[in-house]
Each structure stands twice: as C-alpha cells, then as structure tokens.
Amino acid sequence: xxxxxxxxxxxxxxxxxxxxxxxxxxxxxxxxxxxxxxxxxxxxxxxxxxxxxxxxxxxxxxxxxxxxxxxxxxxxxxxxxxxxxxxxxxxxxxxxxxxxxxxxxxxxxxxxxxxxxxxxxxxxxxxxxxxxxxxxxxxxxxxxxxxxxxxxxxxxxxxxxxxxxxxxxxxxxxxxxxxxxxxxxxxxxxxxxxxxxxxxxxxxxxxxxxxxxxxxxxxxxxxxxxxxxxxxxxxxxxxxxxxxxxxxxxxxxxxxxxxxxxxxxxxxxxxxxxxxxxxxxxxxxxxx
Amino acid sequence: xxxxxxxxxxxxxxxxxxxxxxxxxxxxxxxxxxxxxxxxxxxxxxxxxxxxxxxxxxxxxxxxxxxxxxxxxxxxxxxxxxxxxxxxxxxxxxxxxxxxxxxxxxxxxxxxxxxxxxxxxxxxxxxxxxxxxxxxxxxxxxxxxxxxxxxxxxxxxxxxxxxxxxxxxxxxxxxxxxxxxxxxxxxxxxxxxxxxxxxxxxxxxxxxxxxxxxxxxxxxxxxxxxxxxxxxxxxxxxxxxxxxxxxxxxxxxxxxxxxxxxxxxxxxxxxxxxxxxxxxxxxxxxxxxxxxxxxxxxxxxxxxxxxxxxxxxxxxxxxxxxxxxxxxxxxxxxxxxxxxxxxxxxxxxxxxxxxxxxxxxxxxxxxxxxxxxxxxxxxxxxxxx
Numbered sequence: 001x002x003x004x005x006x007x008x009x010x011x012x013x014x015x016x017x018x019x020x021x022x023x024x025x026x027x028x029x030x031x032x033x034x035x036x037x038x039x040x041x042x043x044x045x046x047x048x049x050x051x052x053x054x055x056x057x058x059x060x061x062x063x064x065x066x067x068x069x070x071x072x073x074x075x076x077x078x079x080x081x082x083x084x085x086x087x088x089x090x091x092x093x094x095x096x097x098x099x100x101x102x103x104x105x106x107x108x109x110x111x112x113x114x115x116x117x118x119x120x121x122x123x124x125x126x127x128x129x130x131x132x133x134x135x136x137x138x139x140x141x142x143x144x145x146x147x148x149x150x151x152x153x154x155x156x157x158x159x160x161x162x163x164x165x166x167x168x169x170x171x172x173x174x175x176x177x178x179x180x181x182x183x184x185x186x187x188x189x190x191x192x193x194x195x196x197x198x199x200x201x202x203x204x205x206x207x208x209x210x211x212x213x214x215x216x217x218x219x220x221x222x223x224x225x226x227x228x229x230x231x232x233x234x235x236x237x238x239x240x241x242x243x244x245x246x247x248x249x250x251x252x253x254x255x256x257x258x259x260x261x262x263x264x265x266x267x268x269x270x271x272x273x274x275x276x277x278x279x280x281x282x283x284x285x286x287x288x
Numbered sequence: 289x290x291x292x293x294x295x296x297x298x299x300x301x302x303x304x305x306x307x308x309x310x311x312x313x314x315x316x317x318x319x320x321x322x323x324x325x326x327x328x329x330x331x332x333x334x335x336x337x338x339x340x341x342x343x344x345x346x347x348x349x350x351x352x353x354x355x356x357x358x359x360x361x362x363x364x365x366x367x368x369x370x371x372x373x374x375x376x377x378x379x380x381x382x383x384x385x386x387x388x389x390x391x392x393x394x395x396x397x398x399x400x401x402x403x404x405x406x407x408x409x410x411x412x413x414x415x416x417x418x419x420x421x422x423x424x425x426x427x428x429x430x431x432x433x434x435x436x437x438x439x440x441x442x443x444x445x446x447x448x449x450x451x452x453x454x455x456x457x458x459x460x461x462x463x464x465x466x467x468x469x470x471x472x473x474x475x476x477x478x479x480x481x482x483x484x485x486x487x488x489x490x491x492x493x494x495x496x497x498x499x500x501x502x503x504x505x506x507x508x509x510x511x512x513x514x515x516x517x518x519x520x521x522x523x524x525x526x527x528x529x530x531x532x533x534x535x536x537x538x539x540x541x542x543x544x545x546x547x548x549x550x551x552x553x554x555x556x557x558x559x560x561x562x563x564x565x566x567x568x569x570x571x572x573x574x575x576x577x578x579x580x581x582x583x584x585x586x587x588x589x590x591x592x593x594x595x596x597x598x599x600x601x602x603x604x605x606x607x608x609x610x611x612x613x614x615x616x617x618x619x620x621x622x623x624x625x626x627x628x629x630x631x632x633x634x635x636x637x638x639x640x641x642x643x644x645x646x647x648x649x650x651x652x653x654x655x656x657x658x659x660x661x662x663x664x665x666x667x668x669x670x671x672x673x
Binding site: 015022105263 | 385387389392393394396398425426429431432433434543546572574576578580584589591594596601603604605606609610611614615619623626627630
C-alpha cells in the first residue's frame, strides 16, 4: 500500500495519454469524391514518436470529437504526417473541411504494425479493398525502400469505380516498376475503363507469388478480408503468413475505454494488425 | 517501532470506533464510510459513529434491494450497496482537458485537479479484490491512466470482513471473501465480533501506515479466543453464501458456447439498461464526450462511464457490430468471466452480486453461467435448464 501521507504528483504533472498535440494542416489533398489526404506538421518543439507501417493516430477536431485513422505516409519521412480518410461521420466530415493552417489534435501512434521485418526473404502480397489501401501504403513504401530484402512484391487493389481509385499517380509509378506487380480491379466500370472488373479476390488466382514463402497483408472491409483470406489459403499459403487489419469503435486507443474489444483482444493495442490464425476464430462469430 | 509491531493484531472495543474515525479525520483530507442515503447504503463523508448505519440490514435478491432497521447493535451488519470504490478511483464523469481557441491557434490545459488523501472505512473484501482488478486494467497493462493513479495512490483502506453475507453474494466461490485475503493491499482490517457480553473489533494492520494508525487507537490486547471467534465466524459466513459460481473451466465454457440457445432466453428478459455495468465494481468501459462552448471558443473532453449494453458502443461507419441485445449480454458476461482472464490474468468478477440485485429483471450471472455449464439450476422453486 502506498503510504497515505505520501504526496504524489497530480495528474496535471503526469503525461495523460488522452491529451493530443495540436498539429498544423499544411495541405488537404482530394483523392476521390469522398476521400482526402491531410498533410500535417507537428507543433514547434514537439518531437513526434516515429510510426511503424499499419499504426494509427487518434485525430481530434476541436468542437467535434475524435476518431481513429491509420497513417498513410512514408515511415521514413518524419517531416510530415499523412492521413488518408473517407468522409463517413461527423469527425471525418469536419476533417474534410480543414484548410491549410487549420489545427488538428493528434495523439499516437498506436497499435500493432504490419510485421515488415518478419516478412523479409518472402514474397509480399498486399491486398487492399477501397480505403484499405491507405493503411497498407506505409508498408509498401517500406518494402520498396528495402527492396533487396524481399522476394516478389504484389499489390492487388480493388476499388468501387475507376473514380474511387486512390493514389493514382503513385499506382502508375508502382505499375511501371519492373520489380513490382500491380493489379487493379473495380466493382463497376465506367466508359473508358479498360482494366479489370470484379471483386479483388478474383485477382488472387493469377497473382504471381511462391505459396511456400509468402506473407500477405490484407486490409479492407471485413467481408472482403474474409474472402481474400480464403482465396489465399486456397493458393496454399500458410495461415501464419497472413495478416489482416481490423476496425472497431475506439474512444481511447490505449486499452481503457473497452469499445474495440473483439473476444480476448483490444483491437487498439493487440491490433489493429493481427496474424490471421490468431483472430480467425473471433472473426467467424457474428456480432462479436 | 517494535511496539507498533507488537500490536499488529489487537482488539478495539465498540466505544473506540469514534476514536478510529477521529484519527482518520486527522490524517486524511476526507473520510468516507457507509451511510444511508436515498434508501441505499452509499459511500459518503462520515464524521462520527452516528453517521454509520448501525443495526441496518440489507435485503438482496434478483431485482430487489431493501434496507431494514434492526435491533442489533452491530455497525456493519449489511454487505454492499450500489456504490463501489470504482466511483472513487475512476469518477463516473471527469473532464480530462480543455482547449481554448483563438483563430487557428489553440491551447490545451489539463482539467483534472489534484485530489486529497481519502480514507475509506468499511471496505468489503470483494471491494479490495475489485480494486486489485482495476489496478491491472488502469496501471498494469501498457498505458497508465494518470487520473486513476493519483486517486488510487492516496487511499487509506479500512476493510471490514463480512460475517453475514447476502442472498446475492458469492465471493466464497470467487476466492475474494468473506474474509480479507489477497485482493488489493489494505491498511487496517476490522472484524466485528459480538459475544460474551462484549462488542468490538478485531483489528489487524496490513501496511506500515496501518500500523502507525493502530498506535494511535485505544486498543486492547487481543487474546487467542478472539482470533478463534473470527475464524469460526468467517467459516460460517463462507457456508451461508446466497449463491455459488463454479469457476472451473469457466473460460472454455463461455468461449465454446457463443451459439448456445440460452443467450436468446436471457436477451428476452434483458432490457439492455446497463445497470449491471454501472454497479459492477470492475466494469471499466468509458466514452469520451466533446463539450463545446456556444461560441466555439473553447471545448472540453469529458470521460464518462459507458456500457457494452449501449447500442452505440460498437458503432463504426456502416453500422453497429453488436446490434442484438443477445450479442451485448453475451459480450458482457463473456468478457467478465472469460476474456478478462486472457486480457488481465484474472476473472473480472469478484462475486459481489451487485449485478444480480440491481438488474431490474433479476438476471443472475451465477444462474446464467450454470445453464451454460449444463448444471441444474433453480429459480424460485422452478427447475429450468
């Protein structure tokens, strides 16, 4: 027991993990009709904790609230913080209204990252559905920056329509590389689209990778990840080589608020990236 | 100091209880204890023995709680009320920080004030166990909650052992009571003994601060007879628990029965009112709310207790993860009894029985667990399975 008379420092003195830093919006860039990227710079004198691919921050809009958003930038670039998000609720709508000079509260980074170091020596397959490309992008940056450490690099990306395809200039650049395979598909084509049409799982059958030495990183809607995993398992990849990134309601990101629980896990600190064999059982239960 | 050590166990006659309260008041910024408020026993500020619910008995059953004034002279003849230490170390509503804005600029200020030292008289063994569970949640796993820490560190706990368990109690099953054993460390433990024409307390110290406190009390030598009387009374109390819960293989049972038809039956009765989570001494879920000045010049972040029974608890764009009441009750009970063990190494339930008493429809965690375990259960004379 702590002695009753011992004076302890008040909370005001201790670091509160719920307290954000006010970042400055340098630029807001439109990615598609409902998706945008914020480029943020930290306040003067504040040294941000470097992030790892797959981690997320809590973004706070004064007067509106907070939400968890993955980091979409290059982990090697510590000058500017990138968040790509879709407008889906009150906070993301307010974030979408940010202009250069606006302030956004940031706390983080949080969560378990994509295990890029463990994937070294393997072929790496990225499977992204919609906005799921954003949390995968830092991992893609990483493997390309350490290209010699990896075997084949494959990106399979599914968007709703050609207009919804994110990071188009970057995808063109990656497509033109001779040491990376990029396949894009859309659910619904439009006039002028000459690419693939259909769900992203269709791309897995012909994707070039060595089933015995492959690490797969998957991010998208849960139903898309479910079928993607089945296809990849069908190609003979071990389930211990498959990783998924899950999304749940989060209020704190520090394991206190309880909202993000999924079976024995707190998605905020045990995830959001999980090795598939560890969450398989829980992903299969409805309304868990 | 040797003298203090000598009185690690002693006897405090009932007339000396006021001296204990006075000493607590001298050494701490506030002293809380059980008090009758709004027909319930609550933790309130106390200044004299007259504030204590002397002779009051509490009646507990599923969905039922009543206080009765009895003739007995005992000070602690009841068990637990709807309050727990949770609301002291983890306030139901706490403004964490606020932000002032002018143009694009903003400044953030912490809002949690330093708290004084708090002595609490009448902490039950299940409460100590719950505090140990909360310590794991807020201090023991990764991040630390500074708001919890500053309140937790300044507690002086005077425990009272339970000799007359309620109909809703099952601490004996959970290994958390009726005597003070394990749980969070405490400073003093009292056992209220009446017999041989004497009324008083066996007092034990559990910490240096407790020993120092004992040196200031009008204590008498405790003979072997008192220690024996305590053991006999505790053994009888353990036998008179109103309920039991078999913890053997409990985690596996819950994990293996996510599709058990009984969840539907519970959901038919469950109102999703969240009472069980509010009175539970270990439930820790919270929401954080944004409170904004009308002119937008300032905003504050306030943390409030939340409950997994609320529909919005699991909302993400596109919908709610747990739409049905069935899934929400299943989450609560599975978390409490099973996944808590994976997360924090302990069962989240301490056997205090509050969730049974304060459930408006009397849903009973011990009974629902027994059904999943395939045990015969009895409710008001009817056998169901």
